[in-house]
Structure formats: C-alpha cells, structure tokens
Amino acid sequence: MTDKTPAQLADTAGDAIRALNHATLSTRPDWEYPGDAYSVVGNLAYMAGMLPQAIEQITQLLTTLEGENHLKSDRDTLGDDLEAAYAGLHIAAGAAETLRGALTRAQNGLGAVAYKD
Template sequence: MDLDRSPSQMAAEAASTVRALNHRTRAAGDDWQYPGDAYNVVGNLSELAMMLPQALEQISRLLADLNETGRLRSDKGTLDQDLGEALHGLGEAREAAQQLYSALNRAHSGLGPIGVEM
C-alpha cells in the first residue's frame, strides 16, 4: 500500500481502475470467459463496496472537524446550507454503498456454484 499519495490521488486511481475494468469486461477474452472470472471480479467489487462506507464517514468527519474549528467557508456565502448538503449526500452515499455491498455479496454467493459445461 502506497501511503505517499494523497487521498484525492488514491480516489482518482480507483476511479481510473474501475473505468479500465469497464472497458476490459466489454467482451470475452482469455482471462474473461468463465463464470469463475465473474465470481472473482464480483468478489473484489464486493470488497471495494464494503470499504466505501468507512471512507465516506471519514470524509464527513474531516468536514465536521474543520467546521468545528471555524476553518470552512463557502464561495456562495451559504456555508451552513452547503455543508448540510454535502454531509447529507455523504450519508446517502454511505447507505447506498452498504446496499451495494449487500447486493454484490448476494451475487458473489450466487456465482459460487455456477460453472461451464465442456
């Protein structure tokens, strides 16, 4: 794990990796042709979704801490409204990530026994 990069850089790399995954899974290939391949990808995506709520909570905590110290401002002059929107959105995102994890976990379990007849 490379902790020398900023959280923003790490999130950008994660987004880039998912974008590459989307391109790579568009058509079958040597390493993308069996249910076991889907099982592995879904398992890894499930793990990613499982970790998202913690990251989102830590973003919320940073904003709350900065607000408590009076270090935040809004370019629009509506800090309370803007911060409320941001924190509300992050809370909804946490819930959605938890639902995503649950759905991916079910899909992963369902893929477990599926194979290909030769």
C-alpha cells in the first residue's frame, strides 16, 4: 500500500509519462532496438488496461456521494454537471479499453520485428 492519495498517485503517473516522453525523444543505449519499443508498448498496454477500473471507482465514489446528497455545484447546475462527468468518465473508460487493444495489437506486431545490422 501507499500513503499517497489517489490524486497524488495520478500526478505521479502523469509525471512518469512525461519522463517517458523525454526518454524516447532520441536514441540512447536503452532505446535503440525493436525490443525496447516492444517492452514500452507492452507496459503502456498494461497501464491502459488498468485505467477502466480506476475510472469505474471514480464513478462509484461520485455515485455514492450523490446518493448520500453530499454534492453541490458552484454553478447551481449539479444535474448537468454530473451528467457531463458521468458521460465523460464512461467515454474515457471505453477509450482506455480501445487504447489497450490498439497497444496490444502493436506489441503483437512488434513481437516478430528484430534489429538488422
């Protein structure tokens, strides 16, 4: 377990992707072969596969808070705000699953690709 909050963990994940973006900008000793890309794509597929559960648990939190009448809107449009939030979360979960599938397909393709001198 961790002492970090869910928001802090999401921030850490974002920082890790930012670092990945920087690490893949140019060739380096650990980023020069197809196997390197295969590993990164596989790890990204794993990450994307975990997102729907996190999104569902966010939705569950909001649903619980809504059911307990613990939510309000600063714009006095709570119903519309929650409708937008739930719709966005639903779309995001589907997009994450689509992303996982696409990355898995890419990794499968990379499985047969090798470096040639």
